[in-house]
Amino acid sequence: HHELCENQRSTEVLRAPVICVLGHVDAGKTTILDNLRQTHVQDNEAGGITQQIGATNVPSETIYRRTEMCREMISREGDFIVPGLLIIDTPGHEIFKSLRSRGSSLCDLAILVVDIMHGVAPQTIESIQLLVERQTPFIIALNKQYLEGMTFYESIYCLNSKVDLLYDWKSNNKKSIELVLQEQQQITQNHFEKCCKTIICQFAEQNLNVALYYENPDPNEYYSMVPTSARSGDGMGSLIALIIEKSQTTLSRRISYTHELQATVMEVKVIDGFGITIDVALVNGYLSVGDKILIAGQEGPIVTQIRRLLIPESNQELRTTNQYQNEDTIKGARGIKIVARGLEKAMAGLPLFVARQTDEIDFYKNEINIMLKTALNSIQLEDKGVYVQASTLGSLEGLLQLLKASKIPYSGINIGPVHRRDVMRASIQLEKDVLMATILAFDVQIEKEAQEYANKIGVKIFQNDEIYRLRDMFVSYRKNKKEDEKEKFRHLAVFPCKLKILPQYIFNVRDPIICGVLVEDGFIINGTPICVPSNNGINLGHIAGIQKNGEPLDIARKGSEVCIKIVSIPGEMPKTYGRHFDKDHILMSKISRESIDILKAYFREEMQKTDWTLIVELKKIFGIV
Ligand code: GDP
Secondary structure, three states: OHHHHHHHHHHHHEOOOEEEEEEOOOOOHHHHHHHHHOOOOHHHOOOOOOOOOOEEEEEHHHHHHHOHHHHHHOOOOOOOOOOEEEEEOOOOHHHHHHOEEOOEEOOOEEEEEEEOOOOOOHHHHHHHHHHHHOOOOEEEEEEOOOOOOOOHHHHHHHHOOOHHHHOOOOOOOOOOHHHHHHOOOHHHHHHHHHHHHHHHHHHHHOOOOEEEHHHOOOOOOOEEEEEOEOOOOEOHHHHHHHHHHHHHOOOOOOOEOOOOOEEEEEEEEEEOOOEEEEEEEEEEOEEEOOOEEEEEEOOEEEEEEOOEEEEEOOOHHHHHHOOEEEEOEEEOOEEEEEEOOOOOOEOOOOEEEEOOOOHHHHHHHHHHHHHHHHHHHOOOOOOOOEEEEEOOHHHHHHHHHHHHHOOOOEEEEEEOOEOHHHHHHHHHHHHOOHHHOEEEEEOOOEOHHHHHHHHHHOOEEEEEOOHHHHHHHHHHHHHHHHHHHHHHHHHHOOOOEEEEEEEEEEEEOEOOEEEEEEEEEEEEEOOOEEEEOOOOOEEEEEEEEEEEOOEEOOEEEOOOEEEEEEEOOOOOOOOEEOOOEOOOOEEEEOOOHHHHHHHHHHOHHHOOHHHHHHHHHHHHHHOOO
16 A cells, blocks of 8 residues: 555656767667657758757657557556656757756766667767766667668678578567567577677776666666667667656656756747747746746846747647647646747756746846856866857867867867957967967857958868867868978978998999998988088088989888988088098988977877987987977
8 A cells, every 4th residue: 555655656746757869970869869759850851840849748648659569668567657758859969968957967868879780989988978977877779770671680791692691580660679589580689699799898898787678687787778770660669668667766766846947948049930939948847928037148147038938739740840839837847949038149058047036036147157157167278279169058068078089179269159259369379379270160150250350360260060070170171281281391300310331332422422321220211411420510411312222212211221322512512431421420310409399290100219219319419408
């Protein structure tokens, strides 16, 4: 009797858990989202936009229907106490990161999508780190079991024209994936197990224990994996059932509904007929038309009043037509759109507050200011670095984190469109490092005037709405620029060498000197200036030809015996073998402070460790500090 009461009590108080989808690019995040929400973003990414609110509610009726085949996975069978799921519409770990709520993550449970063929990939690792750091529980979807009626093994075997081996995959989205797998041919099962083993090892390398959900010995110790095929829908029922089970057990405390408002601004969007609106994840509490709300803005807190509360039209068929339904009051957890005045400078990623009494206005203003300040102050800027601009605090942080991981320093940041003043701030770098006089504009507009000014003074602006692409744009720009400069400086680069004269091979004693040498250390190329440090450092000239057995060489490394030609320095008296120097003198390249700096700046790839050691030795000989 007691337990029944417990159940009933929690039945009343649980809210929909907030679900995020993370994983490596192309793992199938969007497709999984589509399937969960029963939408088709992936199919027509370019044109149709099904995404209306930034978060989609999946009602419990839908969940009930979709988990029919594996209801046994839910321990409180027939008792759906979770009133639905609130699915964040944008996939990716940047979005996960960017949405805060009361200091912690907005997301209650994440789906980490792993392509079963590719396993754990770089962004999978980044996602894992974030999830662990934020202590967000997650379920792994091992996606892409099979391609359009084929197994993923078939797709491999197709290439090897062994289609017959595995042609017979029985795709089935009406059964639990455990059963579907059991019904496969042995060879398919073996392959599947092999892939799973690999992935389990890859997770172990990240210090995580994972197991297939139906083999999981202890859900508190092991993260569960569900094989899915987001496209055909196989395994999706099992995935949803697992989400429900997890929500109703380990997560039940976290997702118990409270009246205390917990809401996060997810997106700022212009909508025809409504002007600028904000999409909000209302997690706990309720919002009503007329409420006085406070949110973060680019120029400080914004105070305004809710004029309309919108949710998507309940009819699923209408999802593509951007139809909204007006509501007076909405209770969490739900994705909602708020229409209000004065949202022009609104910023996404931070909480929304309601001032129910006038004196609360100042209190929340202060709260927002502190949040903004802490967020921006916690960002460490470098003296030399690029200028980074993004649409929201969260997306800014996402990009900065990526830049950090990619060893790209940043010296300035801002939120919002790129103005002339940003270009001016970025131009400070022109004096420090021209390369860094660059603005990386993530998902923001560039004012015409700003672009013109940038062109004029030589500040480069890169714009993209994908952080990886934006980074890559800068990386390839930097590479090209370095290559160009390298070529410009090549004639000033002096590589280190130490040469021993081979007295039996003196072909010409003066202008040009032609003789055999053993490269004792370092390496020589055409153009290397040669001197004799042990005889007042006299300069012989530079190498104008290297040969071995009559064949010309571009380079001769340590240990090789070659014939070299040294031409004298124009305007200087040519030096003679046997008079100014002889076989007992060691020849070396004539380095200088400047030439060393150029090697360090542009020619590191051409230098080996021992070459640097030789540089140190030469520095001592030449007395370079
Ligand atoms: P995202 O970059 O992680 O969002 O990946 P997408 O959802 O855009 O998927 C990348 C590609 O993989 C798309 O062409 C999808 O159609 C495809 N894809 C996703 N899930 C599956 C699946 O289960 N099976 C197959 N065959 N293809 C899939």
